Amino acid sequence: MSRKVIIRSVVPVALIIVAALAFAIFEPIQVLPRIRLAPGYLLTDQAAATLTSEDVRGDIVLYNFGYSGCGDDCAAMNQTMVDIQGRLDEADVGDTDVRFVTISFDTATDKPPVLQEYAATLDADPKQWSFASGEPDHIANVVKAGFEAYYEERDDGSFTFDPVFVLVDGWGVIRGEYRYQTNASDTDKILHHLDILGEEIRNANGAATLAYEAAHFFLCYP
Amino acid sequence: MTVVQRRIALGLVVTLIGALFAWFFVLPRFRPHIFAGAVIQSTQKAPRLELQASDGTTVRMTDFEGKVVVVYFGYTFCPDVCPATLSKLASAVEILGEEAEDVQVMMVSVDPARDTPELLAEYVTHFHPDFLGITGDEATVNRIATLYGVFYQKSDGTEASGYTIDHTSTVILVDREGYLKLVLPFEGTAEQIAADIDYFIG
Numbered sequence: 001m002s003r004k005v006i007i008r009s010v011v012p013v014a015l016i017i018v019a020a021l022a023f024a025i026f027e028p029i030q031v032l033p034r035i036r037l038a039p040g041y042l043l044t045d046q047a048a049a050t051l052t053s054e055d056v057r058g059d060i061v062l063y064n065f066g067y068s069g070c071g072d073d074c075a076a077m078n079q080t081m082v083d084i085q086g087r088l089d090e091a092d093v094g095d096t097d098v099r100f101v102t103i104s105f106d107t108a109t110d111k112p113p114v115l116q117e118y119a120a121t122l123d124a125d126p127k128q129w130s131f132a133s134g135e136p137d138h139i140a141n142v143v144k145a146g147f148e149a150y151y152e153e154r155d156d157g158s159f160t161f162d163p164v165f166v167l168v169d170g171w172g173v174i175r176g177e178y179r180y181q182t183n184a185s186d187t188d189k190i191l192h193h194l195d196i197l198g199e200e201i202r203n204a205n206g207a208a209t210l211a212y213e214a215a216h217f218f219l220c221y222p
Numbered sequence: 223m224t225v226v227q228r229r230i231a232l233g234l235v236v237t238l239i240g241a242l243f244a245w246f247f248v249l250p251r252f253r254p255h256i257f258a259g260a261v262i263q264s265t266q267k268a269p270r271l272e273l274q275a276s277d278g279t280t281v282r283m284t285d286f287e288g289k290v291v292v293v294y295f296g297y298t299f300c301p302d303v304c305p306a307t308l309s310k311l312a313s314a315v316e317i318l319g320e321e322a323e324d325v326q327v328m329m330v331s332v333d334p335a336r337d338t339p340e341l342l343a344e345y346v347t348h349f350h351p352d353f354l355g356i357t358g359d360e361a362t363v364n365r366i367a368t369l370y371g372v373f374y375q376k377s378d379g380t381e382a383s384g385y386t387i388d389h390t391s392t393v394i395l396v397d398r399e400g401y402l403k404l405v406l407p408f409e410g411t412a413e414q415i416a417a418d419i420d421y422f423i424g
Contacts, residue, residue, distance in 0.1 A: 036264040037402060040373035040390055052373045054390055137361070141368045145269075171260035171405055172371045172392075209256050216263065 029215040030196050030222050032175040038168045039146025043103065043132035043139075046115035051101070051132045058170040059097040060197055062190065065149045067106035067159055068118040077163040078122055083187040084194075085129060091191045093198030096170065100129040105143055105151045105159060107136045148177075167193060170201070196222060255421045258414035259395070259406035268402040269369035273330060273356040276343030281356045283400060286326045290422045291396040295372045295389055297333035298345040303391045303408065304329075308349040311393070313412035314419060315350055324398075324423050328354040332374040332389050334363050370394055371405065397422045 038053070045051040064081055066074045081100055088098060104110035110118070115131040124131070133139060143149050151161035165186065167176035176193050178186050204212040223231070271283040271293075283291065292311060296304035308329065315322045329346050331337035334357045337345075342355030357363065367374060367390075374389035395404035395418065404418055 034260070034262045034264075036262060036266060037369075037371040037394075037405065039368045040371045041368065042373050042375050050375070052375065053371065054373055054388075138364065138368070141365050145365075146368055169260075173260055173262055173405070210254055213254060213256075213261075216261070 029211055030220050031200055031212060031215045032167070032193055032197055033219075033221055034169075034216065035174040035177065038166070038172050038174050039142045040172075041134070041138070041142045041146070043134040043142075044112060045130045045132040046112055046119050047126065048112040051130050053172060056099055056101070056168075057172060059099050060093060060170065060194065060201075061099045061101055061168045062194075063101050063103060063147060063166040063168065065103050065105060065143050065147065065151065065161065065164065067104045068110050068114050069106060069158065073161075074163070077165075080165070080186050080190075081129070082122055082124075084190055085125065087187065087191060088194075091194035091198060093194055094202045096198060096201050098128070098194065100124070102129070102131045103139065103143055103147075104131065104133040105139055105161070107133050107139055147174075165190060167197070169197060192222065255417070257404060257418055257421070258410045259393075259404040259418055261404055262402055264402055267400045268396045269366065271330075271366055271370075273358040273362065273366070274339055275354060275356055276339040278339070281328070281354065283396065286396075287400050288398055289324050289326050290398060290419055292325065292327040292419065293370065293394045293396065294327070294329045295332050295367055295370065295374065296329050296391075297331050297387055297389075298337050298341055299333065299383065299386070301383065301386065303389075305349075307391060307393065307408065308346065308353070310410070310412045310415060312350040312353070314416040315352070317412060317416035318420060318423075321420065321423050322352075325419055326354065327352070328356055330363065330366065330370075331355065331357040332363060332367060332372070333387055334358060334360050336384075370402075395419065395422060398424075 040053045043051045062084065064077055066077060081102070085100060104115065110133045115133065119126065119129065119131045143151065147166050149162055149164045149166070151159050153159055162179060165178040166174055167190065169175050175197055176190070178190060200212055268283055273281055275281045294307055294311065296307065311327050315325060315327065318325065327350065331342050337357050339355070339357055342357055346353040346355040371392070372390040374387050377386050377388050379386040391408040393406040393410070393415065394402060395406065397403045403422060406415060406418065
């Protein structure tokens with residue numbers, strides 16, 4: 001085989017390898033991982049209306065898990081949700097709606113009027129931020145098995161739990177889990193991730209889909 | 223026509239045939255697949271599924287390792303969405319031809335009160351003889367549906383039809399190794415579904 005033929009066949013392959021390496025190293029596009037399927041659910045919100053996983057399909061949803069009698073244990077987590085709601089315009093999500101859902105695992109106490117009051121103490125915008133609960137078995141299945149957020153009732157009726165935020169895309173796929181940190185830094189991180197998710201939703205169409213798939217393939221995660 | 227002209231013409235014809243061959247048979251092998259559904263990169267296996275088939279046997283997701291499993295949650299009294307989805311899945315299986323031997327389509331009933339295993343079997347096989355209908359008690363079905371991202375709720379129907387059930391209408395794909403890999407929207411066509419299944423058949 002002549003030198004010319006070898007060069008002609010090797011160069012394109014080398015270029016492809018270099019391009020792939022460059023993509024993996026420089027990460028021109030960042031994406032959030034598609035972690036797993038979020039659970040389906042049927043809950044009742046603070047207005048005593050039904051809230052289901054289908055109601056939020058197509059929206060980006062930030063979930064957290066707590067209960068109205070939580071007090072100081074939830075203060076930092078709630079403040080993060082309040083801050084994100086207030087600074088949402090810093091994330092460019094285009095036309096996609098962003099919603100907040102706080103699921104209470106105190107199913108005995110957190111009926112709609114209690115959740116309504118709880119939402120009011122946090123200045124939650126009811127159009128954007130839902131507080132919901134449901135049947136005990138269903139809540140356990142949704143929160144513990146589905147969102148993988150631990151909680152357990154103590155003897156005194158209070159709960160021990162992991163403060164966790166879960167970010168879900170419009171397909172119902174979990175794209176971010178933020179555990180064990182309830183300080184303000186989560187706000188910046190989650191806003192940054194909302195921005196990345198918004199960019200993917202806006203741009204991953206047509207031929208650009210391949211570039212975004214490449215970003216997923218090369219694990220171009222923030 | 224001179225010898226040189228003849229060679230040029232022959233060269234052009236050969237080049238054209240080569241280009242057509244590459245376009246239709248070679249390039250598609252290298253062209254990345256664009257999914258109609260949402261891909262999931264979970265490192266966890268698909269949620270545990272253990273339900274009953276019409277012959278009384280227990281069906282587990284693990285029974286189908288080595289096959290691509292297509293899971294749909296619906297019910298036999300479903301007036302529109304379920305028959306439309308199952309028809310599309312049947313068409314997708316037909317498109318796949320012999321490759322469909324590596325595929326198992328199953329519908330989990332979200333109406334265990336009315337969908338007896340026998341009724342379910344009769345219903346799903348009406349769409350395709352290899353389709354499987356599975357069910358269980360209400361609590362088990364609810365637990366499994368939740369973990370597969372599916373919501374369902376009884377809704378008032380007509381006096382003639384009885385109640386209906388609002389439910390998530392997505393189709394879920396589990397790969398040969400048992401990982402939940404893809405969520406397909408109701409809007410997906412039979413061709414798109416077949417192409418996505420084909421990708422996971424490999």
